[in-house]
């Protein structure tokens with residue numbers, strides 16, 4: 001008897017077999033080889049309603065409406081990056097067009113550590129596949145699309161957070177191993193977003209050795225209530241699998257059953273693969289678990305060969321820490337619209353932040369200063385000054401006009417572009433206008 005999926009599911013598979021940072025690097029093509037074998041062995045593609053689709057190639061415009069590549073896209077992005085991003089786009093289009101109910105992009109190289117400005121690769125990511133997909137969908141189906149990301153990778157999704165930090169239509173929730181114990185060292189509960197989207201960035205750091213119990217507690221008591229309130233058009237699980245108990249890079253204790261249950265309850269429209277470096281012991285089981293859960297099928301038989309129920313046991317101290325942070329975040333969410341933004345961000349004009357961003361993969365250090373206009377009528381114009389070392393490109397300025405900016409802020413953006421072009425202190429000046437869907441640059 002042929003099994004039929006309860007929900008039609010599209011799978012997009014791009015293992016980038018000819019691409020790796022280096023042959024022995026943990027983010028390499030074998031990551032998806034065993035998964036592919038497991039999918040075939042379990043007969044997943046024989047299930048009615050589950051179908052494999054080919055990725056498309058993301059266009060230059062797709063990348064440039066999401067990122068500022070320094071000096072330009074050709075110097076930063078390779079074909080495998082474009083196909084990986086194109087795999088995410090294909091997944092998004094399949095769902096938006098109603099061809100399938102859900103889609104899972106099992107792709108690499110991953111994307112969630114790639115920031116808005118890109119000087120190279122960091123955290124194994126160069127361009128942000130899921131953000132490129134979202135920007136593509138908003139261009140095609142309307143900028144008012146409300147999006148919710150739930151990033152379950154063990155590492156803080158600092159790149160996706162950065163891209164949507166000040167975007168009120170995008171809710172970004174990241175669950176990750178506590179940044180005091182793991183790269184990239186960020187993502188704490190008090191980091192709640194920019195002045196134009198305060199409260200729509202949610203970070204829940206999980207203590208090392210958190211098990212399925214902690215993950216599912218966070219889902220039931222924080223994520224699902226917030227999603228219920230936010231009412232997104234699309235829910236995206238940035239499905240990192242490096243919080244598995246066997247992962248060599250992290251210290252978490254999640255199992256394939258935990259992942260599958262999360263996806264069954266979260267019921268995401270889209271899942272996009274992120275990290276996960278336990279190539280044989282975790283990825284094949286976790287991915288199959290996610291697939292069955294998304295398709296509305298029984299996943300109770302999916303277990304790692306070395307699985308033991310004791311893996312589910314979590315210390316009371318961990319449970320207590322998670323409960324306290326969940327409470328804090330729920331309160332922050334409930335009160336987010338009551339916050340006096342000018343007071344909170346200590347300014348009536350621009351909110352300015354400075355930071356160093358380290359690109360561990362490319363060994364680059366970037367100094368960034370970001371100014372966000374505090375505006376009563378819109379989320380605010382954004383101006384980013386950036387200089388990377390080593391780099392031959394000097395200091396750049398990027399002026400970002402997001403979707404739904406007010407007329408005054410748009411005009412200000414073009415004035416700032418003109419002013420920056422006239423000043424010799426910037427080697428390159430960019431203007432990214434999301435309303436017009438164009439990127440201007442001046443060298």
Ligand SMILES: [Zn+2]
Pocket residue numbers: 153154155240242274275276
């Ligand atoms: Zn990760």
Ligand SMILES: [Zn+2]
Pocket residue numbers: 375376377378379380381405406407408409
């Ligand atoms: Zn404005």
